[in-house]
Amino acid sequence: MKVTLKNIGKKYEGREEFTLKDINLEIEEKDFCVILGPSGCGKTTLLRMIAGLNSITEGDLLFNNKRMNKVAPKDRDIAMVFQSYALYPHMTVYENMAFSLTMRKERKKLIDERVREAAKVLQIEDYLYSKPSDISGGQRQRVALGRAMVRNPKVFLMDEPLSNLDAKLREHMRVELVRLHKQLGTTSIYVTHDQTEAMTMASKIVLMNEGKIQQAGRPDEFYNKPANIFVAKFIGSPTMNILKGTMEDGKFVSKNKLMVITPSEEDSIKLKSYEGRNVSVGIRPERFESGGEFGDTFKALVEVVEMLGKEKILYAKMADGHELVISTPGHYKYNEGETHSFGFDIEAIHFFDTESGERIN
Ligand SMILES: Nc1ncnc2c1ncn2[C@@H]1O[C@H](COP(=O)(O)OP(=O)(O)OP(=O)(O)O)[C@@H](O)[C@H]1O
Ligand SMILES: [Mg+2]
Structure with missing residues (x-):
């Protein structure tokens, strides 16, 4: 699904200033779009607006050219993975993954197919009957992804899903996520403040600062043609x-x-x-x-x-x-x-x- 943001702005109630201003962005079908920027620049706010969890103060949000501003989150065909991917500790991996479909009262057979398919892709088939406390952090993160995958969303929204993992595992999951995206082709919007994640995973990077887009484009464009000094210093290590x-x-x-x-x-x-x-x-x-x-x-x-x-x-x-x-x-x-x-x-x-x-x- 194509996601378009037109002149999007966000002002939280009780705040003087706009948190986001003049956000114009096109995320194409099958893009892996990484929203990058320092802490507090408005990444989560933007993602939550796309998900429908935050109201949109001004501008238009379009999915395949259809205005979504007032559409309820459950009717947006999206799935979100958060940084704190709290799994239900008393449920098995299987039950955790099946949860949203069970709530929707889907047929048992369909649920079983979806869960097993996602488990296969994520290579967690062997843990389906384990409890979250009995598996590793990386495996738990995969369960959280699986929980989103079983819903067959049109768009995946991810907010720093790897930041709780250690460096080695993060590197590994980065590659897995890219592979997964290649396999599924689902339009994905991924928030991080880690430039390495952005450079290695994105088909398109959107770098934000203080509520504004500084540059949007392919990773190589960020490296070779940074639009301004902020971008130049944000991307690349050691710093330019x-x-x-x-x-x-x-x-x-x-x-x-x-x-x-x-x-x-x-x-x-x-x-x-x-x-x-x-x-x-x-x-x-x-x-x-x-x-x-x-x-x-x-x-x-x-x-x-x-x-x-x-x-x-x-x-x-x-x-x-x-x-x-x-x-x-x-x-x-x-x-x-x-x-x-x-x-x-x-x-x-x-x-x-x-x-x-x-x-x-
Ligand atoms: N519910 C809220 N009410 C008022 N202000 C908020 C609310 N949520 C976030 N903000 C403010 O909006 C700004 C952007 O916050 P946001 O969480 O979107 O940033 P972020 O880029 O995701 O940061 P981080 O990398 O730390 O997660 C911050 O100044 C924050 O204090
Ligand atoms: Mg955030």
Whole structure:
């Protein structure tokens, strides 16, 4: 099912400000849409509005072009999985999964088929007659998913369903959820504040901040073309380096004058109107060139080296004290206390308007 949000806004009763404002979004049939953003930005509020658990203050919510604003949650053909997926402790896994269908007084045979089918997909067939207390956290999370699956919803809504699991299990469940989505093809909307989950699972990411959409698009677009400095710093680990400066004679000159960058031909055109004005550059830690024999270079003192195996993270300082994070392949030789020259992959430089924070190139 296609889900469309048109100029959606939300103001909670008793609050001065809108919690969400001007939310415009199209989630296509079979999308796995991840709503990402820092705590308090309004992710849960948005998901609950789609589910019908929160009222919509302004704008339109459409399912396959049909207005849903006033449709009761039970008539929306959706299923929601929450972070705290409380299972009924006195019921078996089977009974937990069957619960919503039993309540709907569906036929026993249909219930049995649905539960077994979901259990098979989720690989929990062996635990159908166990109690929640007798199975692991990951298995319980799968039961919670199964409970939503048996309803054959048109849309899956998930609110941080993996955040209670340990790192290893979360990684595993991430892959399982993607596989499950490929298998079922159900339109899914998934809320998280974890950028890794978003980058690895989403067909479409919606990054929010302070109740507004900052950027919506494919994961690679977030990495390669962040729409503004907020997005640039939110996606990617370690975080993108941002340096302030000005455009002088077509070149970026950092505030400390220690870094000069000659933009690519294509970027030069977009930067023309910024001559003499404040511009910030963004450089991802992994896009510095070691050695830097060609083109622009700068010097930095390597203060701390973090060895992660396949990569080395350098915490470096320029002469004026400005700090940079540089990632290099793990086998490169860098020692703490050494000063090195670095260059740039010029194609990977992001230019932002310092005042508005918006992307220029
Ligand atoms: N029922 C409510 N009444 C009034 N304000 C609310 C209500 N629920 C949430 N808010 C406020 O709306 C804002 C957004 O909250 P929301 O729970 O949607 O954020 P979130 O992005 O899901 O955060 P988190 O990542 O911490 O779960 C917060 O400022 C919150 O205090
Ligand atoms: Mg939330």
